[in-house]
């Protein structure tokens with residue numbers, strides 16, 4: 001802690017600087033990644049990555065922006081899961097003690113809060129138990145932070161999101177930091193920003209997407225308008241993920257050159273998470289699909305169009321590293337057989353849809369099921385336009401529907417209701433598909449996801465309920 005005279009000098013400096021500084025650069029130079037975090041305009045911004053990459057300090061700087069500290073009604077709260085984690089040596093309370101006095105902050109040790117000359121406050125609090133969130137029921141919080149957000153349950157974060165209101169014209173924001181944790185709910189939430197191997201896509205860091213929560217499920221859109229058009233009564237929120245590596249914090253490496261060696265000495269999984277910033281590294285992971293059943297169902301063959309009943313499934317992905325996947329399944333009396341697959345990576349939307357139209361015209365399916373989150377909506381619209389009179393169904397992927405449809409795929413496999421060629425790419429994907437996170441433990445899972453889109457209709461297509469006899 002600073003002495004009184006140091007604090008007085010710092011306050012004088014602050015008052016001089018507050019009038020002409022809109023950031024905290026008077027304190028220290030944020031590093032480029034920290035600057036990305038501080039400049040993000042998203043409603044919710046997650047700064048996640050390697051240990052020691054400067055995330056927690058960025059959170060403290062973000063909450064103490066000069067333009068906020070000038071506002072008498074500004075009140076920010078930063079949470080850790082437990083009280084000792086706030087008070088630990090070198091933790092948030094200690095670190096805030098290094099910087100906040102320079103901004104005129106006066107500490108209240110018992111409340112773990114700082115008051116600033118304007119009346120603005122920043123406090124630290126813990127939310128150990130799920131019920132603790134209700135202590136904040138009547139609150140209107142203008143800025144909420146979660147340090148090590150993976151330690152909190154999804155419910156807690158979403159509840160606090162609903163408390164973010166500000167009657168004083170301060171746009172409410174939520175700021176999150178954490179190390180990667182493949183076991184946490186957040187790993188699924190930020191899936192779009194993470195490549196199939198577990199590393200953040202460099203060109204997606206800081207890209208804003210929009211989401212709503214619908215009956216507990218998250219529905220994503222590329223734009224706000226896309227969601228408000230579909231769900232007019234919902235209020236979409238913008239979210240982004242900014243990734244950080246230890247090398248983004250040269251200040252720490254200079255101060256403590258041994259820090260890198262400490263991380264290198266960790267076991268491979270900890271090292272992958274804490275040093276390399278990997279979001280898919282797990283200690284152990286149970287698999288969703290039964291290995292023996294996969295083998296037993298690998299008895300099919302690729303087949304050209306014949307007389308018969310077909311179902312086409314599509315999991316459309318554009319641009320990124322994921323595949324645009326189309327599968328044709330043939331409906332036999334006791335089985336549903338994969339007979340054709342087409343997949344492409346990084347092909348244009350127009351040519352992917354054109355290819356799909358070819359396949360539909362060739363196989364003449366009873367039904368075409370399309371995963372209809374964001375990009376899929378465009379595919380559906382285009383198919384309706386190009387092939388009027390044909391039957392199309394959209395399948396919205398949410399956390400719940402993903403569980404239901406992949407479970408259905410796993411059950412069909414166990415019951416040997418499926419058949420696919422032994423060289424199908426979906427076979428290694430199934431062997432590698434994680435039960436808990438419902439995604440590939442590493443590598444791709446597009447073929448599995450596409451097959452699970454087909455499974456959204458499997459009860460209609462199975463022998464017990466033939467597709468021809470159901471109305472939809």
Ligand SMILES: Nc1ncnc2c1ncn2[C@@H]1O[C@H](COP(=O)(O)OP(=O)(O)OP(=O)(O)O)[C@@H](O)[C@H]1O
Pocket residue numbers: 028029030031034049050051052053054055056057058178179249251252
């Ligand atoms: N811009 C900066 N200038 C100088 N020092 C910095 C800067 N950013 C961070 N540091 C210092 O680097 C160290 C690590 O930063 P911080 O605790 O914010 O990292 P972290 O990413 O939260 O780490 P962890 O993942 O372990 O929680 C701290 O001592 C912090 O004061």
Ligand SMILES: [Mg+2]
Pocket residue numbers: 055056057147177
């Ligand atoms: Mg930290």
